[in-house]
Amino acid sequence: MAIPRAARTQRRTRIQEEKEEVILEAALDVFSVHGFRGSTIDQIAEVAGMSKPNLLYYFRTKEAMHRALIDRVLFTWLEPLRAFDANGNPESEIRSYIRRKLEMARDFPRESRLFANEMLQGAPHVEDELRGPLKSLVDEKAEVIRSWAKVGKIAKCDPYHLIFSIWSTTQHYADFDVQVRAVLGQEHSGEGRFEDAARYLEKLFVDGLGIRRS
Amino acid sequence: MAIPRAARTQRRTRIQEEKEEVILEAALDVFSVHGFRGSTIDQIAEVAGMSKPNLLYYFRTKEAMHRALIDRVLFTWLEPLRAFDANGNPESEIRSYIRRKLEMARDFPRESRLFANEMLQGAPHVEDELRGPLKSLVDEKAEVIRSWAKVGKIAKCDPYHLIFSIWSTTQHYADFDVQVRAVLGQEHSGEGRFEDAARYLEKLFVDGLGIRRS
DNA sequence: CGGATATTTGACCGATTGGTAAACATTACA
DNA sequence: TGTAATGTTTACCAATCGGTCAAATATCCG
Structure with a gap:
């Protein structure tokens, strides 16, 4: 069985790196327009071009996605x-x-x-x-x-x-x-x-x- | 049976005037924080202190509520x-x-x-x-x-x-x-x-x- | 008062929500 | 190459979504 990403301690895979990037890119598209409550995981999944459960494999909740995005943006901003x-x-x-x-x-x-x-x-x-x-x-x-x-x-x-x-x-x-x-x-x-x-x-x-x- | 407000041509009653005011006040509270998509009729109903079907008696859709609010605000703004x-x-x-x-x-x-x-x-x-x-x-x-x-x-x-x-x-x-x-x-x-x-x-x-x- | 009209509500609908379980597919690596 | 770990998907869940309906209630007016 796959271990949820957030519980893993080993270093990240190449695929992880790539997919997380794709997801955050899509999440930025959606969250920036509709805000947290107004955005849906399905929307983000569609923009990212992957299935909803696949998104949730990399980020366990909608909140985690938003959090990761905010952290990254805040720094460069x-x-x-x-x-x-x-x-x-x-x-x-x-x-x-x-x-x-x-x-x-x-x-x-x-x-x-x-x-x-x-x-x-x-x-x-x-x-x-x-x-x-x-x-x-x-x-x-x-x-x-x-x-x-x-x-x-x-x-x-x-x-x-x-x-x-x-x-x-x-x-x-x-x-x-x-x-x-x-x-x-x-x-x-x-x-x-x-x-x-x-x-x-x-x-x-x-x-x-x-x-x-x- | 009651005639939906939007289809009525007669002048508005006192109750209509009051309730629509209460609703728009509550809608302003909610829409201004969460945006259109992020706001729910239930939320607005709770703030307004009335039941959801009652809100929808005065404004037939969430969109109509938002529209009325925007129109009013845009002018004074x-x-x-x-x-x-x-x-x-x-x-x-x-x-x-x-x-x-x-x-x-x-x-x-x-x-x-x-x-x-x-x-x-x-x-x-x-x-x-x-x-x-x-x-x-x-x-x-x-x-x-x-x-x-x-x-x-x-x-x-x-x-x-x-x-x-x-x-x-x-x-x-x-x-x-x-x-x-x-x-x-x-x-x-x-x-x-x-x-x-x-x-x-x-x-x-x-x-x-x-x-x-x- | 009484009847017409206006208002309010509870029960309910199908669609969408965030999220899960488990089977299945792919990859990395010994 | 085999196999364990990683990655993906289908099917599904309970909760919530916007909105409807009919019945119940309140108000207005003669």
């Missing part, structure tokens, strides 16, 4: 903020942070929506991560920003709300993509909208934070 | 943008638009989340409204902003992305409320965070748009 360098100069750091976040919104919209869905539902599966690792990282970067303000490199402002505003403006292009496209109309819905957004947002934040004005 | 006055001066208009949107995020977070859920799912129920009335309204206001830029009242910028950035930054405090609270920590999670956000955002946009710099 914070990469841009981690790259935010205290020793760089404010203008280039802010600019490249905005660019990086916009690139993620463009290249990984499903990941952004998965996260947004989780937030809308009150973060029932990740609240601990928010209060722990996320808060710590933001606290650290907020301190950097505060120090820049202290020496006059940027205008005085609340660093937490600054971070929130960069998050929200950039993720908007992934999470509200339909709305953005609808409002811009067909002619401006090409990939060029990300370049337009980058230009606009960089100027907004650089000028809005009083950078380069000295 | 655009109120602040409609109030955006072409004859006002840029600074006060931008400031009060931000304030109004933040107040809505504070006072009607469920409505914001309902809308966000719909967007994340690709707006299957409201895409027409986005391409029609919403786009028209935004086009109109974008023209106002463009004219301000033309006469030098504000810096040149893409008016559409400007509107997106005000939407996203303000709605963030409703849609990502859990995250905002988690990051700010208990001590800064009181209602004061909306005042802090307003101060920060007003400065960001006023300075970022080059208003008052002349």
